[in-house]
Amino acid sequence: xxxxxxxxxxxxxxxxxxxxxxxxxxxxxxxxxxNGLVFNRYGFVASKRVxxxxxxxxxxxxxxxxxxxxxxxxxxDIVLIARNRAATAxxxxxxxxxxxxxxxxxxxxxxxxxx
Numbered sequence: 001x002x003x004x005x006x007x008x009x010x011x012x013x014x015x016x017x018x019x020x021x022x023x024x025x026x027x028x029x030x031x032x033x034x035n036g037l038v039f040n041r042y043g044f045v046a047s048k049r050v051x052x053x054x055x056x057x058x059x060x061x062x063x064x065x066x067x068x069x070x071x072x073x074x075x076x077d078i079v080l081i082a083r084n085r086a087a088t089a090x091x092x093x094x095x096x097x098x099x100x101x102x103x104x105x106x107x108x109x110x111x112x113x114x115x
């Protein structure tokens with residue numbers, strides 16, 4: 001995930017927080033707003049409530065890997081906020097939670113199966 005695909009400035013995060021819609025699960029909170037671009041931009045937040053630096057970085061790595069492996073439609077700014085329970089969650093739990101939230105937000109890409 002390159003720099004262009006990430007939300008990096010505080011103003012970008014603030015825009016998503018104030019104007020975006022919110023969906024929540026036990027492990028993650030998802031905030032999303034259309035960005036008018038062809039691709040999505042992602043931001044990852046893990047506050048000190050989640051744990052110490054090692055734990056926060058692990059959770060953010062899990063979130064980044066999850067987002068990489070889920071096909072989504074382009075044109076969204078998405079912020080994923082880790083909750084306290086994400087510190088002890090497995091990759092599968094995080095993956096399932098993020099997939100459900102992206103589905104609720106109607107951001108998942110349509111997968112055409114040909115059989």
